Each structure stands twice: as C-alpha cells, then as structure tokens.
Amino acid sequence: EVQLVQSGAEVKKPGESLKISCKGSGYKFTNYWIAWVRQTPGKGLEWMGIIYPGDSDTRYSPSFQGQVTISADKSVSTAYLQWNSLRASDTAMYYCARQASATTSSSYWGQGSLVTVSS
Amino acid sequence: EIVMTQSPATLSVSPGEGATLSCRASQSISSNLAWYQQKPGQAPRLLIHGASARAADIPARFSGSGSGTEFTLTISSLQSEDFAVYFCQQYTSWSTFGQGTKLEIK
Numbered sequence: 001e002v003q004l005v006q007s008g009a010e011v012k013k014p015g016e017s018l019k020i021s022c023k024g025s026g027y028k029f030t031n032y033w034i035a036w037v038r039q040t041p042g043k044g045l046e047w048m049g050i051i052y053p054g055d056s057d058t059r060y061s062p063s064f065q066g067q068v069t070i071s072a073d074k075s076v077s078t079a080y081l082q083w084n085s086l087r088a089s090d091t092a093m094y095y096c097a098r099q100a101s102a103t104t105s106s107s108y109w110g111q112g113s114l115v116t117v118s119s
Numbered sequence: 120e121i122v123m124t125q126s127p128a129t130l131s132v133s134p135g136e137g138a139t140l141s142c143r144a145s146q147s148i149s150s151n152l153a154w155y156q157q158k159p160g161q162a163p164r165l166l167i168h169g170a171s172a173r174a175a176d177i178p179a180r181f182s183g184s185g186s187g188t189e190f191t192l193t194i195s196s197l198q199s200e201d202f203a204v205y206f207c208q209q210y211t212s213w214s215t216f217g218q219g220t221k222l223e224i225k
Contacts, residue, residue, distance in 0.1 A: 035214075045163070045206055047214035061213050062120075095162055103210045105153035107174060109162035 002026040004034075004096050004110035011116045012086050019082040020113045022096030029077035030054035033099040035106055036070060036081045040092045050102055051079055059102060086117045121145050121209050125217035131225040132197055140192040140220045142207035147187045151211040154183055154192045157219075158203045166205075167192065194222075 007021040022034060035050040049060035053072040060070070069082040079096055094113045097106030122145040132138045142152065150170040155163035165174040167183035170190055180195045194201055202224050207217040 044218050045208075045216035047208075047216070097162075103151070103214070105165055105168040105174075105208065105210060106163075107165050107168075109164070112162055 002098065002108045004098060004108055006094075006096060006110040006113045009114040009116070011118070013119055014087055014117055015085050016117075017082070017084050018086055018115065019080050020094060020115065022079045022081075022110050024077045024079070024098065027098075030074050033102055034072065034079040035097045035099055036068075036079075037095045037097060037106075038092045039095065039112075048081070050099065052102070053077075053079065057102075086115075088117050088119075090115060091117045121148060121212050121215050123207055123209055123215055123217035125205075125207055125220050127220060128218070129221045129223060131223050133225045134197050134199060136197055138194045138197055138201075138222055140194075140205055140222070142185075142190040142192070142217050144188045144190075144209055148209040148211040150186050151209055152183075152185070152190050153208045153210065154181075155206045155208065156201075156203045157206065163206060197222075199224075 003025045005023045030053050033050050033052050036048040038046045048064040049070045051058045051070045051072050053074045058070050072079040096110040098108040099106050124143045126141045152170045154167040157163045166177050166181050171183045182193045184191050204219045204221050206219050
C-alpha cells in the first residue's frame with residue numbers, strides 16, 4: 001500500500017526555522033516525484049514545488065522560489081520542506097503528494113502537516 | 120500564471136440528484152486537468168485526471184469532460200459521502216488550483 005506519512009503539527013515564532021518531512025512507503029521512493037502543496041482558508045490550494053528523489057531534480061513555483069527549500073533523502077525515503085525564517089503568513093496546512101511526473105496530477109497525498117507561526 | 124476559476128462557489132443538491140461543477144482556465148491547458156474531492160480534516164483525493172480519466176477506485180458516477188479552457192465534473196445520483204469540496208487543478212504550466220466548489224446537501 002502506497003503511503004505518505006508527514007511529520008506532526010508545529011507551532012513556531014516568526015523568524016524561527018523549520019523542516020517538515022514526508023516519508024514514503026509501499027513503492028520505490030526514487031521512481032516518483034514528491035510535490036508540496038500549501039492550503040490556507042484565504043488562498044486555497046497552492047502548488048509550491050516538486051522534487052525527484054532519484055536525482056534530486058527540484059523545481060519551484062515562481063511564487064515560492066527563494067521562500068522555501070525542498071529536499072529529499074532517498075536513504076530514508078523522505079522528502080522535506082524547509083524554511084529558514086518563518087513568517088506569520090506561512091501559517092497553513094502543508095501536504096506532500098506523489099506524482100508520476102513533474103507535470104501531472106497527484107495520485108497519493110500525505111495527511112498534512114499544520115504549521116502555525118505566531119508570536 | 121494560469122488562473123483556474125470554478126463555479127459555482129456553492130452548490131446545493133438533494134441526495135439522489137445529479138450535480139455539474141464547472142472549471143475554466145485563463146488560457147488553454149489542453150486536457151491537463153485534474154479534479155479532487157476534499158472532506159473536512161482530510162487531504163484532497165484524486166478523482167479525475169487528463170480531464171476525463173477516472174482515478175483508481177473512483178465510482179463510475181463521477182465523470183469529467185472538456186478540453187482547452189472549459190471543463191466539467193459531473194456527479195450522477197449523489198450519495199451522502201459525495202458532499203464535500205471539489206477542486207480542479209491544471210498541470211500544463213507549473214500547477215494551479217481553482218478556489219473550490221462546496222457541494223452541500225439541499
């Protein structure tokens with residue numbers, strides 16, 4: 001069974017750093033792309049970027065380029081989404097999702113990681 | 120950026136009836152469109168990809184159509200579990216989502 005299991009909820013202060021994770025199982029992790037999607041009540045679903053764990057090919061949506069870092073460690077079948085300096089506007093639910101290619105739909109989703117940034 | 124516009128924002132339908140949800144792209148996306156269902160507290164679930172192909176294990180009452188800039192998701196004979204929020208997504212140029220249509224019980 002394909003599963004994407006994300007790390008738990010986080011509460012952080014503005015300016016702090018954070019790295020959340022998404023562990024894949026039930027399939028060959030290096031053969032599929034992992035996308036990150038942000039969801040907020042105000043802006044809805046936003047596709048942030050994507051990584052191919054097989055060779056770490058990483059692509060960012062222009063809206064998120066320079067704002068976050070996407071990485072993966074294929075030795076532990078885990079993808080990551082990282083912030084160096086959080087802002088209140090980063091408060092959101094973050095989902096990882098598996099894709100067969102960089103430009104296709106997402107057939108499997110993680111359960112989501114809620115990030116709250118508040119002073 | 121390709122903007123996806125869904126209509127209506129909310130649709131009230133009685134169980135057993137059909138529902139038609141619309142999605143419009145700001146420029147042609149060929150058939151590079153997916154539909155997702157999301158229930159409260161859950162991740163989105165893929166229903167349709169390639170504008171009209173049902174994803175694995177999706178009931179036949181869900182169907183998608185369209186190409187270019189106009190797309191439709193049709194749900195025939197609504198079941199109680201179908202009341203949720205539905206999103207469309209284009210994946211021609213990066214990826215963008217519509218703002219969603221909430222399908223509620225009338």
